[in-house]
Amino acid sequence: MAATPPRVVNVGLDVFAEALRAQGVPVTEVAWRPPAGGDADLARLLVADRAVRERIAAANAETMARLFRARPRWVGVRPAGEVVPALRDGRLLLHAGPPIGYARMCGPHRRAAAWAAVFEGWAPDVDSAVRALQSGEIRLAPAYDHAVACPMAAVVSPSMAVHVARDEASGLAAFSPINEGRGRSLWLGNPDAGALDRLRWFHDELAGTLSAALDRAGGIDLFGLFAQSLQMGDELHARCVATTALLLRGLAGPLLEAGVPGPVAARAVRLLEANSLFSLTVTMAACRVAADAAHGVPWSSVVTGMSRNGVDFALRVGGLGERWSVAPAVPMDEAVYHSGFGVADAAGDIGDSAILEVVGLGGMALAAAPTMAAFVGGSVADQLAVTEEMRTITLAAHPGFTVPALGFAGTPVGIDVRLVVETGIVPVIDTGVVHERDPEAGQIGAGVARAPLEVFRDALVALPGSAAGVQEGPT
Amino acid sequence: MAATPPRVVNVGLDVFAEALRAQGVPVTEVAWRPPAGGDADLARLLVADRAVRERIAAANAETMARLFRARPRWVGVRPAGEVVPALRDGRLLLHAGPPIGYARMCGPHRRAAAWAAVFEGWAPDVDSAVRALQSGEIRLAPAYDHAVACPMAAVVSPSMAVHVARDEASGLAAFSPINEGRGRSLWLGNPDAGALDRLRWFHDELAGTLSAALDRAGGIDLFGLFAQSLQMGDELHARCVATTALLLRGLAGPLLEAGVPGPVAARAVRLLEANSLFSLTVTMAACRVAADAAHGVPWSSVVTGMSRNGVDFALRVGGLGERWSVAPAVPMDEAVYHSGFGVADAAGDIGDSAILEVVGLGGMALAAAPTMAAFVGGSVADQLAVTEEMRTITLAAHPGFTVPALGFAGTPVGIDVRLVVETGIVPVIDTGVVHERDPEAGQIGAGVARAPLEVFRDALVALPGSAAGVQEGPT
Known part of the structure; x- marks a missing residue:
């Protein structure tokens, strides 16, 4: 694995930045923005109090360290x-x-x-x-x-x-x-x-x-x-x-x-x-076992699982134990369909393979696969734009998973539910599409699926330190 | 192989452009420029008379067709x-x-x-x-x-x-x-x-x-x-x-x-x-047999062989039979040396592997290999610049050898000695560098070698229709 240190984008949460700097990790600070849509309750959760933010930051640093230790x-x-x-x-x-x-x-x-x-x-x-x-x-x-x-x-x-x-x-x-x-x-x-x-x-x-x-x-x-x-x-x-x-x-x-x-x-x-x-x-x-190694740090707001059954989408967060947040899967309307098929033929977003995106592969590494540019619009520039978008909701650049087209920068990894809720940007997931009704058709398309925002909001509310979660969280 | 049609850059030689258009090949015309350095004799050879230009253009089209037919x-x-x-x-x-x-x-x-x-x-x-x-x-x-x-x-x-x-x-x-x-x-x-x-x-x-x-x-x-x-x-x-x-x-x-x-x-x-x-x-x-298939079309000005013995560089041109043009190899001063070694330790440019560049691989395909950016300056932009430079001395974009970083355009292929002499731009050749004296050291570096301009001038003079070559060329 390359020895490139992770680059970390820090949004507003100064304690996390301090903790990373103490470990010698370069930190890019981004000006604090109010949560998209001005949802007052969620805004309150995002800023929390300083002690809570410190605990979350430390938990997330531990989560990422465990993820990067996994081999x-x-x-x-x-x-x-x-x-x-x-x-x-x-x-x-x-x-x-x-x-x-x-x-x-x-x-x-x-x-x-x-x-x-x-x-x-x-x-x-x-x-x-x-x-x-x-x-x-x-x-x-x-x-x-x-x-x-x-x-x-x-x-x-x-x-x-x-x-x-x-x-x-x-x-x-x-x-x-x-x-x-x-x-x-x-x-x-x-x-x-x-x-x-x-x-x-x-x-x-x-x-x-x-x-x-x-x-x-x-x-x-x-x-x-x-x-x-x-x-x-x-x-x-x-x-x-x-x-x-x-x-x-x-x-x-x-x-x-x-x-x-x-x-x-x-x-x-x-x-x-x-x-x-x-x-x-x-x-x-491999990605599942790495995510499991990273999972289970109390107070962690890092995503450790994404999983779909064709009807519902489920999200696991590092600090929330075996509690998965569940919401309806989004329609497969961003996919590229084989000739003669369309979203009306498609089963919903399905499969446990989104564990790849949790670990910094798949949609997070789209820029590595120029032959897949059609998945996200057709050009290499579109792929780079998706990568930059994913940087805004992730905590690190993967130290080992580097991409030539990104100047050998690491893939975005460590989806933080707070950043997703704040920005309204949800993870992209590379996926295939299969036929809902035809018992012989099989795959009818492929493309990018989007995680539903609701599961991130649900997880954020459940996190310790939030209005709902502080009483039941670890102390 | 992809079905991308070759794109052809046509410099001044309108007959070649007409011949290609007749075959439905897109042609980009570039304004005629006088030969670099204003060498009057060579300028005369480059423009030749119209009948000669027509024969060369037709011969080059046949050369490229043979090259692209090779499997x-x-x-x-x-x-x-x-x-x-x-x-x-x-x-x-x-x-x-x-x-x-x-x-x-x-x-x-x-x-x-x-x-x-x-x-x-x-x-x-x-x-x-x-x-x-x-x-x-x-x-x-x-x-x-x-x-x-x-x-x-x-x-x-x-x-x-x-x-x-x-x-x-x-x-x-x-x-x-x-x-x-x-x-x-x-x-x-x-x-x-x-x-x-x-x-x-x-x-x-x-x-x-x-x-x-x-x-x-x-x-x-x-x-x-x-x-x-x-x-x-x-x-x-x-x-x-x-x-x-x-x-x-x-x-x-x-x-x-x-x-x-x-x-x-x-x-x-x-x-x-x-x-x-x-x-x-x-x-x-594989490249040698493809180049041999393309070689031997009378009047062709397309390079069909490049070869070095550590001291001299040799060039074969499609229309010149078994006559190779020979000149001293250039020093390996563009290479990246292993620690402790430098150009003073290096044997001269050596090997028959430059046949890859003749066929549109190696240096012509550098943009396909971002891990090799250090060969030509360090960045992907440097690699793209080299590719664009090679386009100015080649007749086609390879219809099968496409490169993601070039938007899936084909690699530059079909080095025309007239374009090399006119522009003064010589082919780049990816190569290793071995130690001249140390019997144990082996490889001490790698990088890009440049073909010496002299061999292209020599070949141009020998081409039928040129001052030297018209008498002895096929009629």
Whole structure:
């Protein structure tokens, strides 16, 4: 990782600036502005009293320090039921985003859940699976409560193979399923029998193949690898070609030296060759474990989780424990649709992959991926403008995730709910769009999604020191 | 390859512009300026008479069309003696750049030649090899006369393994030795016994391993792959990390499916994993065969070869047959040196790798590699300025080699000797710098080399239609 120190934009909160200066971090002070819209209650929360501001500033500094200490390694690929305790008993499916019942789920989510039940043998066919989901015989729970990150509409069941990312600094681990690629699949909400065959191969062979290589390699340092792929045109969320190629480069030698039989090794290698999105869920597991390492500092106002289920958007904040703020997801009207499709066809914003933006990748690193300029208007200048916009709501430039087009400055990282509420600027999230109703269409577009402002307001009110939160906050 | 049509800058020569417009190619006309320095003789050559200008314009259009039709494939790796007829008999070493005797060779070139003789068993030790080279018992010849491209100080002998790049459009092939990496080696002018062991492994095992994979893959389309790596931060000459990773991605599956034993396959994969410069000589072979396909159109004023031997610089022009223009190489005073080294330690500009710049890569694609900004001043703006400078001496924007930082415009390609002489602007060439005297130091810097203006003046005078060339040119 590069040794570039974080640059910090400090808005009004002088104590935070002092704390950073004491650590030798350059601070750019921005003149205090009243909160957009002149919301008097929120304005009061933002300025709080000096003692509260000091505690928040110190908590945020600790949050960022933990985030930057995290060094997730990809250490294995295991059946989810072996590594996620909640999946060991009974019929439970983990899904992206905040809690939701089958009846409220969007179309792709329902289809993925039903086919996952068939995959597990919990139902003989999709119709039976739907009934078991409707009756509650098969339960649903947010993956985010179990250190699992689900891409798009994917659900995770016990027999699905998940990447294991372990953070050496914190000792934590997080998980995300092997990416299914661009064909018929759970994650794109258009599963079929072939998708289940693929999941079986993941479980029966590929997980062991990859684990053998990772064992031999002693794991792969992911943030170091991500820092390289940011120099190679990836923002790692929608464009993953370099990251996947670097993972393949890192795996191929150990795979062969581990004595995996040629045809078995060849099938693994061919998957990484053919599916440039392979790295996405490895990245999600890595970002999730880093965010978990940063999470849990009392008084922290830094975002440590963003997650969507196609209907609702959920926000986790460092100082608010396991309380997630939930609000309706915003429509996918900024996306670029494939010919013949539009926002009326689209399922709502979905997936746990927004954990990348929490850690300074994806939308925060758009400037690294000029091939994705169309996501935000079409030009490299548009991408730089988005990056500058994100700087106004983040606390640091990432010391390791640097971007050539930014003169090798770090990506914006450390979304502060106070800055979001003050400015009214919400995080951008790179995302795909899947069809709401058509069971075969799958992905119909891609682009930038916006987080809803409401969740940031909700979290701000809940923070200790705020009118609502001071009584219940830590003291 | 992208379908972006070439953009053409037309300087004064209206017939060329008309010919291009007739083909639907956008033409930007630039006001005619008198040749820099007001050299009256050269000015006369540049304007020539209308009939000559028309013939040159048509020849250049054909040259560019041939260049853009070339689709080199990497089809195998073979002992040089099997594919280069001149190496089949007697003791001959092929070297970079124009003809040169052992006595005039720069230090790294002499060391490489002597160790190559030991490698072949033509001498029992380096001292004996030196005597055999001095006496002419071991002969030296320019690699460029045999469709071979030698990187830096490397020489090619019969038992060295060379990449084979074949152009389907023209049926031509060209060759370049497997890159030896950053350690002690012939190409960096600091060979030792370990370097010869590596060459033996290349010959005895690696060549067959790679060939088996390439056979299985049906070859690898190189220009399509290069177009991708230009989107991934490579300019392919000094930064090759993406290109090498993409080659590894393309080889790994076929390698395993070809039934190569695991440990043998692992050694090949580990080389590509560890040596990010692996792709350089594959690229050189590809560019050489493309340049050869474009070469040989009578009346063409387009550069089809640039080549240096550490002492002299040689230029090949499309319409001048096998006549190369030769002049002293320029000092390496624009390079960035490793700590403790400077231009006084440097061997002169050396290697056949400038064939990349002929084809629109390397220095012509610097803007694709922001990590190399230090080569030309330090900023991305400096890189864009170099690209714009190169546009003034080239005939087209490459239709397939596009660059994100240029708004996906193609790289400058098709160096016209008339434009070089007129403007006094010479091509930039990305290059490494090796130590002249120290037999162990190897690479001591890297940066941009400039072609000497003299070779372009020499070629211009020799062109048919010029004062010197009209009598002997084709009619």
